[in-house]
Structure formats: structure tokens, C-alpha cells
Amino acid sequence: MPIPTRNGVGPSCVSLPAGPWLTVLDFLVERMPDISRQEWTERLQVRSVLNEQGEPIQAAQAFTPHTRIFYYRHVPNEAKLPFEASIVYEDERLLVADKPHFMPVTPAGRYVQQSLLVQLKNRTGCDELVPLHRIDRETAGLVLFGKRPNERDAYHALFRNQQIHKTYHAVAPYRAEMSWPKVHKSRLVNGEPFFRMQEVPGLANSETRISLLRYEDASGLYQLEPVSGKRHQLRVHMMALGLPLLGDLFYPQVLRAPDDPEDFSQPLQLLAKRISFVDPMTGIEKAFESRLHLLMRLI
Secondary structure, X not given: OOOOOEOOEOOEEEEOOOOOOXXXXXXXXXXXXXXOHHHHHXXXXXXXXXXXXXXXXXXXXEOOOOOEEEEOOOOOOOOOOOOOOEEXXXXXXXXXXXXXXXXXXXXXXXXXXXXXXXXXXXXXXXXXXXXXOOOOOOOEEEEEEEOOHHHHHHHHHHHHOOOOEEXXXXXXXXXXXXOXXXXXXXXXXXXXXXXXXXEEOOOOOEEEEEXXXXXXXXXXXXXXXXXXXXXXHHHHHHHHOOOOOOXXXXXXXXXXXXXXXXXXXXOOOEEEEEEEEXXXXXXXXXXXXXXXXXXXXXX
């Protein structure tokens, strides 16, 4: 049976392997040591850990291998972000939201209730809402959500087949000797630390079209059109051109670890500005534009 959401949060699933644990509680404490035994005990007491039938698991319940359990993520004393997402468009199939900087699309790290997905589920009452793509937590702008489970693959196929046109705006240094537009292609792989990407020799798996919209003194406003959708692609490609994005704390140097305190006064100057596609369910062309702006705007 499907396990329902709670306060907009869907359950996480864990498969229980064969092992020496006497109780489910023993397993949870050993496998997820960042959560104390006392906290797991409290979660069990408030019925936040369930079996495959959706029934609450007791603290003394015996461990049964080759079954699954479900638990609801919770962040004690979760900080509230000083921004709110807005809904740009909504119909019976789709929802398009404008995500502020610093807000994760889905629950991650220190943010669960403050994530975009959970906020939208709570606001709309649509438990089946799912993001059809992701943008970085540090990036602001448009995120597309689907409402109907049986239609998700048709929309996901648009991204897999590069049939979605996405346009970003970014603020980075202006260099008078560079000519525009240009296309940057490279091979991107996981880098060090684990949350960064890096370019390496080899067959390109990423491509971005870049143009200069305007400049003012030493800063330029750029339009970025990714053909592929690798993690941190736009940030790494601009850095490779010697144009790291304003406010980027990961490239070219790591200036902040993922769990360090936030500085909301210095957002990454990257905005998912526009998205367009032919709706696979209706055949109608759709286009949406963010209402958010970067520090440097078009005139």
C-alpha cells in the first residue's frame, strides 16, 4: 500500500538486509549514527517509522531481514528561510514555481519543511506533486512539477531527449577581449570535494551556449543555454572560460562547506530565467518566464 505524506513530506524507504540486529531500533541506530538512539526512540514513539503495511513500528519490534521500513525525515529546530517561493503557472497537469536562492528543490540537509517541494505540497494539497527536473539549491528560478504519476515519464522524456529549451541569466566578470556568442563543450565528472564537478579530457558530455547580453564596468550579464543538464554545468563552464559567477562559493575555490552558516546577502548570481517545450500530453507549446531578477538586470 502507498505510504502517505505527512506535512508535505513523503517517507524515505530502507531495505533491511540480513544482519545481527535484534530490533529495528538497533539497525536504525547503527546504520544512521547521525541520529541518536534517543531521537530514533522518540520517532518510533510518535509513529514516524512504519512497516510495509503502513503500520507503526514499536521500539522493541524484532528485526526482520528482507523487508522494508519507511521513516519520515525531520530536522529538529529547522531554520526558516527568509524567502518564499511563488507559483508562476498551474493547471491540472503541471505546476511551475519560482524558487528563491538557497532553497533546495527537495528535502536535503538542514531543510525539509523549507524545501520547495514540501512547501508546494502543503500549499496546494497535491501529495502526488513531483519535480520533473532539479536546479541547484544556490540557483534561483523556474522549476517544473508534475501532478499525475501516469504522465511523469512523458515529461521526463523531454529532458532525456533534450526537447526542453532552458535559458539562464548569470552575472560574471566582463572581459573586453572575448567575443560572443560561443559554445563550450567538455567532459564533466565528479570532483573533489564530493559536491564539486570538474572538467577532464575525453569525449564531451556537456554543452552550453553562451552569449553576452550587456556589460557595465567590470561585470557582464550573460545568457546561458544548456544543451545537456550535468550538475553544476553552467558554473563549471563559466569558470573554465575564466568567468566565475558572482557569488559562487564552490568555484573556482571552495569558500563555504555545504553545512556552513548561510550568508543570504551574497546569493549566487544564476537564475533559471525561461523554460519552453511542446507539452507531450496536449501538443501545445508552452513557455514560462521567471519573475525573479539578479543584481544586474536587463534594461
